[in-house]
Amino acid sequence: MKHRRGIGLAPSDHHAVEIDTVTLTTLPQWSVIYACCRACRHQTLIERRELARRCGRDMSLAELAKRLKCQRCGNRFGNLLFLETLPRD
Ligand SMILES: [Zn+2]
Numbered sequence: 001m002k003h004r005r006g007i008g009l010a011p012s013d014h015h016a017v018e019i020d021t022v023t024l025t026t027l028p029q030w031s032v033i034y035a036c037c038r039a040c041r042h043q044t045l046i047e048r049r050e051l052a053r054r055c056g057r058d059m060s061l062a063e064l065a066k067r068l069k070c071q072r073c074g075n076r077f078g079n080l081l082f083l084e085t086l087p088r089d
Contacts, residue, residue: 019061019081024052027061030086037070038078044071046081 027033033046046068055064061081068079 019065019083022061023059024048024057024061027083028085030088031083032086033061034082034084035065035068036080036082037073037075038080039075040070040073042070042072 027048033048033051034043035046036043051064055067061083065079065081067076068081069076070079
């Protein structure tokens with residue numbers, strides 16, 4: 001994979017969110033959060049409720065990203081968050 005995606009850059013057809021300011025409280029209900037490990041590229045869906053329980057609802061997503069630990073390799077550094085917007089029916 002040549003191109004790097006920085007934190008907060010969603011896939012092209014999704015709009016990016018300001019993760020420095022967005023918290024679990026202000027994040028739209030229909031957004032889901034994915035985490036990607038920089039070391040082993042493991043990707044996982046993050047449960048918002050789980051995040052809220054562990055870190056609280058008032059922490060910005062940028063701060064949350066720093067606290068993530070890869071479930072596969074244990075890496076804590078440089079992990080990325082991606083937001084995906086679910087279709088609303
Ligand atoms: Zn990993």
